[in-house]
Amino acid sequence: MEQTRRTFLQIAGLSALGFAAHSALDAFAVAGPSDYIVDPKALKGKRWAMVVDVKKFIQSGPDALKRCVEACHSTHNVPDLGNPKEEVKWLWTEPLEHAFPEQSSEYLHDFTKEGLKGLPVLVLCNHCDNPPCVRVCPTKATFKREDGLVMMDMHRCIGCRYCMAGCPFGARSLNWRDPRQFIKTQNPDYPMRTRGVVEKCTFCEERLAIGLQPACVEACKNKELVFGDMGDPNSQVRQLLKTNFAVRRKPQLGTQPQVYYIV
Amino acid sequence: MLEKALTGTKGYKAWVIFLLIVVGIGFLNYLRQLTVGLGITGMSRNVSWGLYIGQFTFLVGVAASAVMLVLPYYLHNYKVFGRVTILGEFLAVASVTMCLTFIIVDLGRPDRAFNVLLYPTPNSVLFWDMVVLNGYLFLNIVIGWVVLGCERRGAPPPKWVKPLIYLSIPWAVSIHTVTAFLYAGLPGRGFWLTALMAPRFLASAFASGPALLILFCLFLRKYTKFDAGREAIQTLSKIVTYAMVISVFFIACEFFTVYYSQIPEHMHHFGYLFVGLHGKGNLVPLMWIFAALAAIAVILMVNPKTRNNDQTLAIGCACVFFSLWIEKGVSLVVGGFIPSPLETITQYAPTLPEMAITLGVWGLGFLILTILYKVALSVRYELES
Numbered sequence: 201m202e203q204t205r206r207t208f209l210q211i212a213g214l215s216a217l218g219f220a221a222h223s224a225l226d227a228f229a230v231a232g233p234s235d236y237i238v239d240p241k242a243l244k245g246k247r248w249a250m251v252v253d254v255k256k257f258i259q260s261g262p263d264a265l266k267r268c269v270e271a272c273h274s275t276h277n278v279p280d281l282g283n284p285k286e287e288v289k290w291l292w293t294e295p296l297e298h299a300f301p302e303q304s305s306e307y308l309h310d311f312t313k314e315g316l317k318g319l320p321v322l323v324l325c326n327h328c329d330n331p332p333c334v335r336v337c338p339t340k341a342t343f344k345r346e347d348g349l350v351m352m353d354m355h356r357c358i359g360c361r362y363c364m365a366g367c368p369f370g371a372r373s374l375n376w377r378d379p380r381q382f383i384k385t386q387n388p389d390y391p392m393r394t395r396g397v398v399e400k401c402t403f404c405e406e407r408l409a410i411g412l413q414p415a416c417v418e419a420c421k422n423k424e425l426v427f428g429d430m431g432d433p434n435s436q437v438r439q440l441l442k443t444n445f446a447v448r449r450k451p452q453l454g455t456q457p458q459v460y461y462i463v
Numbered sequence: 464m465l466e467k468a469l470t471g472t473k474g475y476k477a478w479v480i481f482l483l484i485v486v487g488i489g490f491l492n493y494l495r496q497l498t499v500g501l502g503i504t505g506m507s508r509n510v511s512w513g514l515y516i517g518q519f520t521f522l523v524g525v526a527a528s529a530v531m532l533v534l535p536y537y538l539h540n541y542k543v544f545g546r547v548t549i550l551g552e553f554l555a556v557a558s559v560t561m562c563l564t565f566i567i568v569d570l571g572r573p574d575r576a577f578n579v580l581l582y583p584t585p586n587s588v589l590f591w592d593m594v595v596l597n598g599y600l601f602l603n604i605v606i607g608w609v610v611l612g613c614e615r616r617g618a619p620p621p622k623w624v625k626p627l628i629y630l631s632i633p634w635a636v637s638i639h640t641v642t643a644f645l646y647a648g649l650p651g652r653g654f655w656l657t658a659l660m661a662p663r664f665l666a667s668a669f670a671s672g673p674a675l676l677i678l679f680c681l682f683l684r685k686y687t688k689f690d691a692g693r694e695a696i697q698t699l700s701k702i703v704t705y706a707m708v709i710s711v712f713f714i715a716c717e718f719f720t721v722y723y724s725q726i727p728e729h730m731h732h733f734g735y736l737f738v739g740l741h742g743k744g745n746l747v748p749l750m751w752i753f754a755a756l757a758a759i760a761v762i763l764m765v766n767p768k769t770r771n772n773d774q775t776l777a778i779g780c781a782c783v784f785f786s787l788w789i790e791k792g793v794s795l796v797v798g799g800f801i802p803s804p805l806e807t808i809t810q811y812a813p814t815l816p817e818m819a820i821t822l823g824v825w826g827l828g829f830l831i832l833t834i835l836y837k838v839a840l841s842v843r844y845e846l847e848s
Contacts, residue, residue: 365800453651
């Protein structure tokens with residue numbers, strides 16, 4: 201009996217070792233030439249970024265903001281759970297003093313006639329150059345692409361929510377329950393998520409791949425949002441930053457956010 | 464040796480059945496969480512970790528505390544701990560098992576838990592936490608079981624366990640350091656962004672774990688034939704005293720830095736916890752219970768008269784344990800999320816299913832502990848009679 205148990209354990213141990221060696225070898229295997237097709241229309245950039253023109257949004261009124269949010273959420277099958285506890289959001293508005301809490305001051309808020317306090321400002325994932333969410337993710341389910349997009353693999357995410365603790369901008373949402381029943385109009389071109397995974401804005405990588413601008417940018421009638429390549433000195437975003445003073449959210453944390461706000 | 468857990472007194476059997484029921488209720492609630500999602504808990508978009516991760520954090524400390532027995536016994540040949548060291552090691556086994564279970568029940572997609580192994584990510588502290596926790600579990604199971612088995616046969620422990628025992632000493636420090644680093648490296652979470660986090664974790668671990676062990680020893684002496692020995696309990700109680708005083712000192716240091724610097728991102732969390740913020744503060748009563756328990760604990764443990772009296776020692780140890788449970792198991796994790804980085808206050812309260820699952824995991828830990836202690840004590844009793 202003792203002998204057979206020992207033999208069994210030896211075989212089990214060896215098999216486990218074999219499996220481990222197999223996956224270790226896999227890791228060293230050289231990837232073959234890419235066999236996926238890139239759309240010739242696809243937008244290419246060295247460093248994607250977005251400029252939010254807060255001044256223009258004040259001129260355009262609250263409807264412009266709402267259009268952007270709706271365009272984003274309907275394109276990406278973002279559920280509307282109707283309660284703030286479990287809400288999922290990629291792009292939304294925050295009162296100015298919450299979007300920029302460090303800048304909050306009753307005197308600074310006197311800037312316009314109505315007062316700036318409570319002014320809704322669009323916020324989203326900042327696609328940081330040095331993203332803490334990517335640093336903390338234990339499965340590489342969230343990762344940074346070469347063109348700067350901070351991506352989310354919702355098929356790999358284990359739902360540990362470490363990225364939600366790591367993100368200093370509150371940009372990430374967990375699906376606290378099955379989102380499917382809470383999607384108003386389904387977009388068959390974009391996948392839906394399961395419960396238990398984290399999601400966020402992806403700068404519409406699926407649209408960039410077929411040569412389209414992000415959905416929120418497209419929904420802007422007055423160029424309140426501008427998307428472009430910071431790596432290209434002639435890009436629209438670079439031109440805007442040359443002619444306007446812009447700020448970023450929580451730059452002191454060193455994450456290098458790539459969403460710029462013209463104020 | 465495991466067969467010794469199958470027989471026992473009526474009280475023992477009733478206790479095991481009670482624990483099985485607690486685990487069963489927890490498991491049924493967990494099945495519901497699996498089908499509905501983490502939405503059945505009190506956690507939210509803003510407070511995305513709650514009771515589960517709090518318990519995990521606290522229990523890593525209890526697990527790490529085994530080193531307070533292993534180190535004097537094996538490194539300094541402190542014979543007085545000869546009888547209790549095995550209890551410390553088995554407490555570590557039960558605690559680490561609870562830690563790992565709490566992580567699993569906290570996952571949104573537990574079916575994908577092995578992705579952590581399939582896609583190892585050394586830049587994630589969570590990856591290292593998985594490595595050190597599993598390693599520590601393995602070390603303590605092997606060491607405890609082998610040493611006990613040899614004791615039973617009256618043979619000295621084999622030579623190959625010695626290196627493992629020595630390895631388990633820094634390893635114990637590592638599990639709590641790495642767990643502290645889960646929190647201490649996040650930008651934008653002012654409550655956790657302090658280099659004192661790991662030292663604080665270790666100090667509170669070396670108070671809460673041995674305090675629990677003293678309570679077990681006192682209990683076992685009263686209701687079983689096992690006597691840890693007066694000197695062992697006294698030494699342990701001194702360890703608890705020093706560690707508790709250092710813990711309180713460390714927390715006072717945090718208060719100084721936070722309130723003297725007046726930096727809002729750091730100050731708001733303490734404000735929310737102890738006095739409330741913008742009229743919201745459902746943790747305020749709990750935090751004052753923590754402060755009161757910690758004060759009572761320090762008074763009872765520092766005073767030699769109360770420390771050497773079994774009854775007041777038991778009260779002191781219970782105060783140490785529960786005060787640090789509030790501090791690590793509830794306020795440390797939840798307090799870090801309130802207010803959110805966007806300075807909104809979303810309050811957190813665990814739901815009933817969440818509490819049932821939490822109790823279920825605690826029940827599982829106590830079940831493992833009961834069985835391991837039963838085996839250890841039966842072996843000892845067999846040798847002595």
